[in-house]
Amino acid sequence: MPLLLETIKIEDGDIHDLSYHQARCDRSRHELFGSTDTLDLLSAIQAPTKGIYRCRILYNESIHSIDYLPYTAKEIHTLKVIPSNIVYDYKYANREALDTLLQMHSDVDEVIIEKEGYLTDTTIANIAFYNGKQWITPARPLLEGTMRAKLLEEGFLxxxxxxxxxxxxxxxxxxxxxxxxxxxxxxFKIKT
Incomplete structure (x- = not known):
């Protein structure tokens, strides 16, 4: 049974956007394992009170582990569009295919994955582009991220x-x- 992952931002004890993570966790467990119950993420998280942390929850039908890792953002200046048929519909803990794709293109900081002729995501994030009037995000993402879902719901994307x-x-x-x-x-620079 594959392990899934939720990565949640905790800042000075504040758990960010928990409802979106809870919804994805519930949906993934239902679709992959037929689970009808809910893993209560709020009760399971013991939020550190100072600093910015990446709360990393590994789960399938139940929670396997929760880690709190101090967070430093990755600097990204160069991107490259790379065709790939990678499948990552759920936020699996096994990111080997994504990591390998990035390692194969070590001349850039991050890759934009092109699938079936359309741009999807990078290996670590959803992506959006500004057309001078509004922010546009690919209609066919590799993974429907929680921040993307929130910004779509708010009408920003x-x-x-x-x-x-x-x-x-x-x-x-x-x-x-x-x-x-x-x-x-x-x-930034995008290589195509």
Missing amino acids: HKKEIKKEDLKTYTHVALMNAMLGFKILNH
Whole structure:
């Protein structure tokens, strides 16, 4: 039975966006294991009161472990569009295929995965592009992240299918995940 992962930001004792993590946990357990109960993440988390932590929960039908890791954001300046047929519909703890894809392209900080001709995500985050009026996120992400779900629900993000050739129509790029929030990359280069 595969292990799944939830990565939750804890900042000075505040657990960020827990309802989105709980919803994904419940949905994943139901779809993969037929579980009808809920793992109460709030009761399981013992939030550190000072500092920024990555709360890493490993689970399947039950919680296997919870770790609290001090967080430092990865610096990203160079991205490269890479075609791949990788499948990562659920947030599996086994990220070997994603890690290998990034290692194969060590000339850049992060890769943008192109699947079936459309841009999806990077190996660590969902992605969005600014067209001068609004932020657009790929309609077909590799993984439906919690921050992406929140920003779509709030109307800040809009979904659209994006091809590599469309990149020239966008002026900015942002990465988003539970830890980064919504981070606009100010100094970046995308190799295609």
